[in-house]
Amino acid sequence: MVTISSDFDSGNIIPFDISDPSNLELEIKPDGKADFYQWFYYRVDGAAGQPLTMRLKNAFGASYINGWKNYNAVASYNQESWFRVESSFDGRELTIKHAPDQDIVFYAYFAPYPTARHRAYVETLKASSLLSHQVIGRTLDGQSIDYFRAGEGTREFWVIARQHPGETMGSWWMEGFLDRLSDENNAAARTLLDKATVHILPCMNLDGVRRGHLRTNAAGKDLNRAWRNASMEDCPEVFLVRERMRETGVDFFLDVHGDEAIPNNFLDNAKGIPSWNDVHEKRFERYSSQLLEISKDFQTKDGYPASAPGQANLDVANSYVAETWDCLSMTLEMPFKDAAVNPDPARGWSPERCRHFAGEHLRVMADIANFLR
Structure with a gap:
């Protein structure tokens, strides 16, 4: 008998009718106090050798319906190694088909990065000199908000991830970034830490992640x-980080995200803020062009359209920080699907590729630090 559950850290699925393994009917549960949904992560037991057909019946109402186009879900037997499985979207349902080799298998929208893994990783980082x-501070659910600082240089670099909890690629990227930043033998890290003080929030939205x-x-x-307009009453995560930024100032800001629909890595700048000028443009172009030169996984053709002059949304971190501190401020978007540039059909965009990509960003940060002011 097949059973399906998601009552664990970061889990999300509602078993609707699971009496027939060839026609398992499921639904994605919306965010608790909002109508957003697309993230799913669940466990199937008792399925070894059985061809499973899993139908996510409410996929048509997902927050980003174009995210299902050319998308394949991920699966894992050990929650460490994730691979892609056949998936299709007919305009209403996302159908996932897989015949697992083992009795227990996990399926997810992207390789999960739950709060338990975050906590364990934070403990390893504390040992770094x-x-x-x-x-x-604390989240509304009482979870500790972890902040790291490195270097004593004059430039103030800020790097954050997981404002949106379902965008787990942000945490995999952070692992790659922090592993290198804390490596005494990494030349790019040593260069950056000589020039800059780096402030890191590895996971902004821990309550959303756990839920x-x-x-x-x-x-x-x-x-x-x-x-x-963040307040301690509804957004302590943003309020506390913003207040710390006011203490240090900001010369560089990178906010790490994932995009459901666009099958490529790209950077979004703050064009459209009231103060945007040629200096902003040159800073962004320098970072983007250097990343393009060294990374096979980066491209500049796909991305978001620029806001009209003066029309950028200052509630968005990227634009708010750029306007407030007159600095290079960017959002990094990575795909949930495979990347059209440098594709990998077996894994798609993956944790391993996120970590590698972070190392390339670190090299560019080290190179451009003196150019920022």
Whole structure:
């Protein structure tokens, strides 16, 4: 008998009718106090040798319906190694087909990065002599908000991830970034830490992560639409980081995300803020062109359209930070699907590729630090 569950850290699925393994009817649960949904992560037991057909019946109402186009779900037997499985979308349902080799198998929208893994990783980082750790406050659910600082240079670099909890590629990217930043033998890290002080928030939205949300925190707030008016009552995660930024200043800001629909890595700048000028443009072009030169996984043709002059949404972190501190401020978007540039059909975009990509960003950060002011 096949059973399906998601009552664990970051889990999300509603078993609707699981009496027939060839026609398992499931639904994705929306964020608790908001209507967003697309993230799913669940466990199937008792399925070894059985061809499973899993139908996510409410996929047509997902927050980003174009995310299902040319998309394949991920599966794992050990939650460490994830691979792609056949998936299709008919305009209403996302259908996942797989015949697992083992009795227990996990399926997800992208390789999960639950709060338990975050906590374990934070503990390993605390042992680094190059990183200092601080809990800067608590989430609405009472989870500690972890902040790391490295270097003593004059440029103030800020790097954050997982404002949207379902965008787990942000945490895999952070692992690659922090592993290298804390490596005493990494030349790019040493160069960057000589020039800059780096401030890192590895996971902004821990409550949303644990609850299995796509975009929002425990109060149903989208953190990346809260930067102008965040309060301790509904968005302590943003409020506390913003206040710390006011203490240090910001010369460089990178906010790490994932995009459901666009099958490529890309950078979004803050064009459209009231103060946008040629200096902003040159900073962004320098970073983008250097990343393009060294990374096989980066491209500049696909991305978001620029906001009209003066029309950028200042509730978004990227635009708020650029306008407030007159600095290079960017959003990094990575795909849930395979990347059209440098594809890997077996794994698609993956944790391993996120970690590698982070190392390439670190090299560019080290190169451009002196150019920022």
